[in-house]
Amino acid sequence: MPNYADMLLRHEESSGFIKARRAPLGFTDGRDEAWLRDLLADNPDVLPIEEIDPSFAPLAPLCTELETEAGPVDAAFINPSGRLTLVECKLWRNPEARRKVIAQILDYARAIAQWDYADLQRRVASASGDKANRPFEAARQLQTDLDEAVFVDATARALREGRFLLLIAGDGIREGVSGMTDLISRNAALGFSFGLVEVALYQFGEQGLAVQPRVIAKTHTIERTFVVMQGPNGAVLQEGEGDADQPSQSRPTEDEVAWWEPLTRIAFNDPEQEPPVYRPRNHVRVAMPSTGMWVTAFRAMSHGICGVFLGGRKPERLEVLDALNEEREQILSELPEGTHQGMDGTEERPGFAIYAQLDDFASDEACRAWLSEQLNRFVNAFRPRLKRVEKR
Template identity: 70%
Template structure:
């Protein structure tokens, strides 16, 4: 996480400096969430998009208070490539408020992903009071030779695929970043990118105000994960692409998918020994995911009807998982002693991993299978979560 020193202003040719005074949002001069919203909408270059996800740059201001089925979005921008950036401005207070703002912006993304281009155009017209193709006109100010039909098609495709950049902008964003990133990762059913932007303000007495945006967290696109475990001697974790989710093609649910979700639903309500551990989240089609206190790392519990096996394993984004596994394997024997008996496995690359699995035929009922998975998850959390918290620090 980046840290910053004081900002100095050179006063004269003799080398005298004035130190800026930090000016928190929400306390002085009416600088509240609405003030921050209008500041960003009027000066889109303040948002460090290139650092978060350059595919959404440059930003053309579209509107503020865009009405959606989930509520109004503070500020909305669009790029000449037809990609939307949704910004929610929040003062940073307690962990509950942080979790609520993440849930809020995710709800906005889900709502907007159901729109057509005509829906977007109509909503923006209502928000701005302007007529015509407002999104295209806004983007064309940045790219005068922009083709309207190509822009409309690209925007419609981005809406359909959920290709949004979700930004939370606020003041003093420091604590709880890891848990927030995990929460975002667990909910990434659409193709969005996400960033946390701290907008630091510094006051130089009567001489003016300095605004310094900082990216303190962002997601990386995760296109591959380990989702299958072979049964039998020397089984291995298979690395496969979650292509349907990566393309945003998971929309409505078939009856089979609804049955699958219902099967996993009891596991999303389990309580862990660790009071800080969040509950599992269902992931189509055959597993639940448990966030760990390290960015891009989680536990997976799965059931493969085709192979007749179920299990729990440690995984994450490819680069992060490899780095973390290297550290964890330094105390591998001690970790294995704390995991369920038989929890020892290799990934398809041959690298050591942590996994536990069983044959579905070993269980007499679905409830018994779910109870076994819950017990495995709890032991994995107890063994790995404290170590991952230490690594994250």
């Protein structure tokens, strides 16, 4: 993490320099979270969007306190391509507050991803008091020749695909940054980008206040896709990395969401294990304590199979498998009988997966119970080992 030197202001009359005093955000001088929210909403150009993800620039302010089903977003912006930027302002106090704001902004993104353009226009009008087509009018301020029909279609598509930039802006967000960004990546179910922005304030005596937003961390947009592979024992699923520029999977139905919901509430033997997170349309993911790694449970109705396997982003997965396979026999003895290398592994670098036929289960509840049991076994086997791998 970079450290920043003192900031100096050259005094023209004396030809000398005035050294700035760092002025932390807080409740003194009225510089609270609402003050920071309004500062950013009124001055969107200070947000370093080009450095985080240029596809969301430039920013046109929509409103503050954009009400969603998950609560109000501090500040919302849009660009002429119809892509939304959501900003949550936070003055850090403790690790619990950090986890809470991450959960908040993820919930906001998931809620807004269920909207169409009319929903967005109505919610923005309610928050701003402007009953005009504010998203379009705001974007047209930045691009005067913007076509309304094209903009509305692009915005609706971005909403449907979850193409958002999520920003957490605040003070003192350097400690624990790697864990925060990993938590975001592991729990993401949409095609968004994410950034942490530290807003540094410097007081130059009576000369005024300088505001310097800095990018502390950012993520790349990574989507996961399932590819059906035909193997010697029938069709199985391989999880691969999708292209962020490719269309995302279609929106899940209410029945699909309801089918997976009980699995997001299961309790593991390991008290530190976070619950599974639903990822449209056909699986849940369990975060592992190793960057870029997780355990996935899936159900593929069209091919009549379900299963659980250890997955991850390719570079990290390959390195982790090399470490795990050093004790493969011991791991297999702890996993369910029938665990094999899966379609994601090779003879040289085998993976860990178990599959079952959907016809083997008398009911949906029986299928979910089986998936829950396998997930728990996989967590018991891999979580302590991946903790050690992460510390190497």
